[in-house]
Amino acid sequence: MSEVSLVLRSTRVITPEGTRAASIAVADGKITAVLPYDCEVPAGARLEDAGDDAVLPGLVDTHVHVNDPGRTEWEGFWTATRAAAAGGITTLLDMPLNSLPPTTTAAHLRTKREVARTKAHVDVGFWGGAVPDNVKDLRPLYDAGVFGFKCFLSPSGVEEFPELDQEQLGRSLAEITGFGGLLIVHAEDPGELASAPQRGGPAYADFLASRPRDAENAAIRGLIAQAKRLGARVHVLHLSSSDALPLIAEAKREGVRITVESCPHFLTLTAEEVPDGATEFKCCPPIRETANQDALWQGLADGTIDCVVSDHSPCTTDLKTPDFASAWGGISSLQLGLPAIWTEARRRGHSLEDVVRWMSAAPAALAGLAGKGAIEAGRDADFAVLAPDETFTVDPAELHHRNQVTAYAGKTLHGVVRSTWLRGVPVARDGAPTEPTGRLLERNN
Numbered sequence: 001m002s003e004v005s006l007v008l009r010s011t012r013v014i015t016p017e018g019t020r021a022a023s024i025a026v027a028d029g030k031i032t033a034v035l036p037y038d039c040e041v042p043a044g045a046r047l048e049d050a051g052d053d054a055v056l057p058g059l060v061d062t063h064v065h066v067n068d069p070g071r072t073e074w075e076g077f078w079t080a081t082r083a084a085a086a087g088g089i090t091t092l093l094d095m096p097l098n099s100l101p102p103t104t105t106a107a108h109l110r111t112k113r114e115v116a117r118t119k120a121h122v123d124v125g126f127w128g129g130a131v132p133d134n135v136k137d138l139r140p141l142y143d144a145g146v147f148g149f150k151c152f153l154s155p156s157g158v159e160e161f162p163e164l165d166q167e168q169l170g171r172s173l174a175e176i177t178g179f180g181g182l183l184i185v186h187a188e189d190p191g192e193l194a195s196a197p198q199r200g201g202p203a204y205a206d207f208l209a210s211r212p213r214d215a216e217n218a219a220i221r222g223l224i225a226q227a228k229r230l231g232a233r234v235h236v237l238h239l240s241s242s243d244a245l246p247l248i249a250e251a252k253r254e255g256v257r258i259t260v261e262s263c264p265h266f267l268t269l270t271a272e273e274v275p276d277g278a279t280e281f282k283c284c285p286p287i288r289e290t291a292n293q294d295a296l297w298q299g300l301a302d303g304t305i306d307c308v309v310s311d312h313s314p315c316t317t318d319l320k321t322p323d324f325a326s327a328w329g330g331i332s333s334l335q336l337g338l339p340a341i342w343t344e345a346r347r348r349g350h351s352l353e354d355v356v357r358w359m360s361a362a363p364a365a366l367a368g369l370a371g372k373g374a375i376e377a378g379r380d381a382d383f384a385v386l387a388p389d390e391t392f393t394v395d396p397a398e399l400h401h402r403n404q405v406t407a408y409a410g411k412t413l414h415g416v417v418r419s420t421w422l423r424g425v426p427v428a429r430d431g432a433p434t435e436p437t438g439r440l441l442e443r444n445n
Contacts, residue, residue: 002027004042006424008383010050011037014057014356015375024055026381029423033377050385053418056356057375058090058122058382059338060363062147063237063261063309065330066092069115070100075314075402077119080334081438083312083400085121085428087335088384088417091364091372091441092122096129096150097161098313104129104161105137106144113440120438121427122420123382125367130172130183131162138175145442147367148182150237153219154190157284157329163190170226177232182366184235187219188285200325202277207324211286216241224251224258233257235366238311240266240285242295249304259306259366262296264340265331267308269407279320279327281407283313297348300358307362310337316403332406335399339415342388346414352388368443381424390416400433 006026013022013034021037025045041047061084068076084092094112096103103109103126116124128146130138138149151172152163164172176183192215199206220236224247227234236248239262251258265283270290274281281287299305313330321327333340338359345355364373371380393412396404420428427434 004032004045006048006381007041007045008048008050008055008421009037010055010385011052012054013375014054014353019353024375024381026424029381031375031377031379031381034375050418054352054386054388055375056088056352056384056386057360057373057379058384058420058422059088059359060091060367060369060372061089061309061312061334061337062093062307062363062367063263063311064092064094064334065098065313066094067098067314069111071098073316073402074098077116077124078436079400079402080312081119081121081124081436082433083335085420085433086400086417086431088338088386088420089334090122090382090384090420090422090427091125091369093125093127093147093367096127097156097158100160102129102161103127103141103146104131104134106140109141109144109146116440119436120440121433121436122422122438123441124438125441127184129161130164130176132164132168135171135175138172138181139179142179142181142443147443148184149176150184150186152186154186154188154193154215156186166222173226173230173232173234177230182233182235184237185223186237187223188215189218189222192218198325200323202322202324204271204274204276204278204281204324207282208271208286208288211284213241213243213288216285217244217247220244220247224256227258228254228256231257236260238263238266238285239296239305240288240292242292242299245295245299245304252304260304261307261309262300262305263309263311263331264333264337265407267293267296267300268340268344277322279322279324280405281331282324282327282329283311283331284329301350307366308337308341308358309363310334312401314401314403314405317405320405332401332403333408334401336394336406336408336413338384338386338417339392339413340408342415343413369441381421383421385418385420387416387418388414390414392416398431
């Protein structure tokens with residue numbers, strides 16, 4: 001057995017069995033044991049004492065648009081993974097679109113991996129894409145190590161990644177189910193979107209009306225029917241319509257293999273607070289009303305919603321025009337997800353253990369990342385050290401993603417990330433990332 005090289009100690013270590021004072025022993029990048037707080041430190045091991053700061057398993061963010069290569073001026077692996085490290089995230093999965101080329105073939109995946117290889121400050125894995133003409137490419141992508149496949153049911157916003165109609169969805173889903181894969185779905189129905197009022201301009205109310213809840217509800221209803229018919233495993237991305245929660249809960253009770261995520265912006269921001277012209281708040285589906293948000297939190301509490309991930313979808317500042325119809329849709333929040341969710345969770349009576357379940361354990365389980373998501377023996381020594389009672393005010397200039405646009409500017413949040421550790425090595429301290437030591441991950445590896 002390798003000798004212990006690090007002992008990380010805290011009065012608040014969050015483990016699967018609960019929060020307790022403990023010392024975490026690390027050897028060769030793995031957790032070897034979670035020991036009593038006052039255990040003797042093995043000879044030759046370094047002691048890192050976090051005091052009363054909470055030690056969480058590193059967060060796992062399975063929904064990040066890195067956009068590299070091709071749209072690196074929007075975001076890139078160097079900047080995105082620095083932001084992740086500063087925010088307590090130790091593993092992220094990159095979405096297959098907004099980069100050029102999109103990750104729709106094994107050759108395109110190789111291109112993406114070569115670009116990322118020397119730039120990753122945290123561990124990085126990749127989703128493949130399911131588009132109308134690449135059913136033949138899905139199995140080779142899966143064999144090449146993607147964690148599953150993303151599709152859109154309505155236009156994606158970029159022409160190189162077209163949406164699937166219901167027949168195409170069925171074909172792709174049957175192929176993916178045949179080899180035991182996972183399909184993750186942007187679920188908005190194009191017919192419902194087409195029938196909604198489409199008015200341009202700076203008024204947020206007009207934009208909200210253009211992306212109605214019924215678009216999500218109809219798409220999710222159809223996805224459930226397809227999953228039930230094929231025995232498929234599906235995942236609903238960025239749920240914003242609370243009206244869909246009863247549909248999803250019923251499907252789960254019936255044994256449909258469906259999981260669901262929501263995002264910090266849906267759980268912490270509300271339509272009522274969005275100023276006209278403030279397109280840093282624009283995303284699709286949209287940020288909805290306070291009552292809708294309350295219902296989403298209830299869905300998290302009862303397990304209908306499985307996990308919380310960022311959907312970090314950045315762009316250059318010039319694309320955030322004051323017109324909600326033409327502005328690029330996406331919220332940049334990679335570095336801020338943990339404090340944003342913790343701020344609202346504590347206000348609603350939830351614990352850090354809940355946050356760890358939503359933002360680390362459940363996303364790790366979704367992607368099949370057996371070495372991630374918990375502080376227990378055998379897992380990777382990935383940690384986020386958090387001062388949960390301290391506050392800070394969001395200054396966009398201090399964010400590490402490439403374009404410092406954020407809907408959280410000026411907000412005061414609870415939870416300061418003191419340090420982030422990847423396989424027992426610090427990758428960020430006090431908001432400052434270190435040199436890149438992340439690995440490129442493959443499914444089942």
